[in-house]
Amino acid sequence: MTAPAPPLRIGLAGLGTVGIGVVKIVQRHADLIAARTGRAVVITAVSARDKTKNRDADLSGYAWETDPVDLARRDDVDVFVEVMGGHDGPARAATEAAIAAGKDVVSANKALLAHHGQALAEAAEAKGAVIRFEAAVAGGIPVIKALTEGLAGNRITRVMGVMNGSCNYILTRMQNEGLTYETVFEEARQLGYLEADPNLDVGGIDAGHKLSLLASIAFGTKVAFDKVELEGIGNVSIEDIELADDMGYHIKLLGVAQLTGRGLEQRMTPCLVPAESPLGQLQGGTNMVVLEGDSVGQIVMRGPGAGMGPTASAVMADVIDLARGFRVSTFGQPAASLKDPIAAKSATPAAYYLRMTLLDKPGALAKIATCIGEAGISIDQMRQLNKPGEADNKATVLLVTHKAAPADIAHAMAQFDATGVLIGAPVAIRIEEV
Ligand code: NAP
Ligand code: HSE
Numbered sequence: 001m002t003a004p005a006p007p008l009r010i011g012l013a014g015l016g017t018v019g020i021g022v023v024k025i026v027q028r029h030a031d032l033i034a035a036r037t038g039r040a041v042v043i044t045a046v047s048a049r050d051k052t053k054n055r056d057a058d059l060s061g062y063a064w065e066t067d068p069v070d071l072a073r074r075d076d077v078d079v080f081v082e083v084m085g086g087h088d089g090p091a092r093a094a095t096e097a098a099i100a101a102g103k104d105v106v107s108a109n110k111a112l113l114a115h116h117g118q119a120l121a122e123a124a125e126a127k128g129a130v131i132r133f134e135a136a137v138a139g140g141i142p143v144i145k146a147l148t149e150g151l152a153g154n155r156i157t158r159v160m161g162v163m164n165g166s167c168n169y170i171l172t173r174m175q176n177e178g179l180t181y182e183t184v185f186e187e188a189r190q191l192g193y194l195e196a197d198p199n200l201d202v203g204g205i206d207a208g209h210k211l212s213l214l215a216s217i218a219f220g221t222k223v224a225f226d227k228v229e230l231e232g233i234g235n236v237s238i239e240d241i242e243l244a245d246d247m248g249y250h251i252k253l254l255g256v257a258q259l260t261g262r263g264l265e266q267r268m269t270p271c272l273v274p275a276e277s278p279l280g281q282l283q284g285g286t287n288m289v290v291l292e293g294d295s296v297g298q299i300v301m302r303g304p305g306a307g308m309g310p311t312a313s314a315v316m317a318d319v320i321d322l323a324r325g326f327r328v329s330t331f332g333q334p335a336a337s338l339k340d341p342i343a344a345k346s347a348t349p350a351a352y353y354l355r356m357t358l359l360d361k362p363g364a365l366a367k368i369a370t371c372i373g374e375a376g377i378s379i380d381q382m383r384q385l386n387k388p389g390e391a392d393n394k395a396t397v398l399l400v401t402h403k404a405a406p407a408d409i410a411h412a413m414a415q416f417d418a419t420g421v422l423i424g425a426p427v428a429i430r431i432e433e434v
Contacts, residue, residue, distance in 0.1 A: 013068040118222045156294075170188055224266070258348070271432040345406075368416060
């Protein structure tokens with residue numbers, strides 16, 4: 001008779017939303033997990049800042065470590081689960097300590113991996129360890145597994161998606177209720193939907209972290225978060241949401257990564273998408289990731305991008321893989337084989353939505369149209385809006401272009417000022433074909 005496999009022992013750093021979710025799954029589904037993996041999966045030790053905090057979970061069976069680095073080094077820990085957050089500080093120190101001790105790491109920390117993923121992956125491989133991070137991208141959606149396993153036989157052509165639930169909540173609530181950005185931002189803050197530093201969400205940084213991790217796996221390149229073209233949702237106005245809606249579009253914070261002949265394009269920016277498309281229909285805090293492969297075509301994955309249950313579900317998927325002895329390189333291939341990406345500024349042409357306020361006088365629109373024409377851009381639709389309350393000498397003008405290169409749009413807009421007819425700053429939003 002063969003001896004039963006020894007338990008897989010977790011050291012859990014972080015007992016907040018995600019950490020307590022992990023505790024609950026380990027406790028609630030102990031039998032189910034043992035049946036699936038052929039061994040027990042247990043938590044031996046935990047760490048958080050405040051030992052006295054009531055955490056609505058029974059932690060009495062676990063050793064307590066004040067310092068997560070000590071937790072990472074414990075002899076009775078096989079897998080270090082990092083759910084503290086932050087791209088430096090204790091999260092980085094403890095992850096490095098776990099790897100130095102030869103332990104596998106499971107992390108929900110997209111910021112840490114976006115900033116230090118390559119170095120951490122190389123260090124892990126040198127020790128024969130792996131880092132898994134299903135929970136770091138799109139919460140409960142198993143998108144890392146889809147890319148590294150389910151689609152491993154494909155050349156990935158494009159990765160796209162809405163990956164920040166807080167931004168999608170704000171944009172859909174503005175859309176559905178006709179509320180301003182400022183009102184909904186404050187509401188989201190009070191409901192606790194935003195990160196402690198809200199700019200991580202509304203500035204597009206959190207979603208940019210996630211996109212850069214997906215791009216690395218998809219294209220076999222080193223994580224290049226610093227090369228993601230980032231624009232948050234802070235300038236999306238209720239006026240643009242309503243005008244876009246009138247034309248059959250919704251505004252989403254959309255990430256797109258693709259390898260073109262010029263290099264790797266990564267952008268996370270507000271875009272117009274067709275209102276009836278799956279991305280256009282996405283409501284509230286839900287995430288959606290679209291993966292395109294040369295053999296499979298298009299895969300669309302939709303689900304909860306955050307929250308205790310969904311995020312812990314993803315953490316446990318990684319832990320269970322390790323318990324089963326299933327080990328995939330951190331970014332789906334050996335870290336040393338990941339290429340330095342040639343970062344390309346977004347050049348894929350698209351139609352653009354342009355909104356601006358002009359002096360309402362003869363020739364004003366012609367001057368703007370000349371700037372656009374001279375940049376080689378063709379106008380598809382144009383409307384002058386008579387907004388209630390707008391002064392007689394002002395007109396809001398809405399233009400939709402035919403497909404144009406982003407650089408040409410930027411060039412045309414740079415000429416607008418010199419016309420002397422522009423009032424305030426014009427708005428340009430890409431219309432993405434999805
Ligand atoms: P959280 O609720 O703020 O919890 C963070 C935990 O880390 C707390 O228990 C905190 O201790 C502990 N911690 C912080 N600094 C520490 C230190 N120096 N030493 C020991 N423990 C420390 O955060 P969360 O929402 O669970 O998120 C955790 C990670 O998961 C982050 O990387 C986040 O980006 C990622 N993530 C979160 C979600 C989500 O829906 N929440 C979704 C996907 C990914 P105290 O409790 O004592 O303060
Ligand atoms: N702030 C993130 C979001 C949490 O809103 O999607 C999950 O990563």
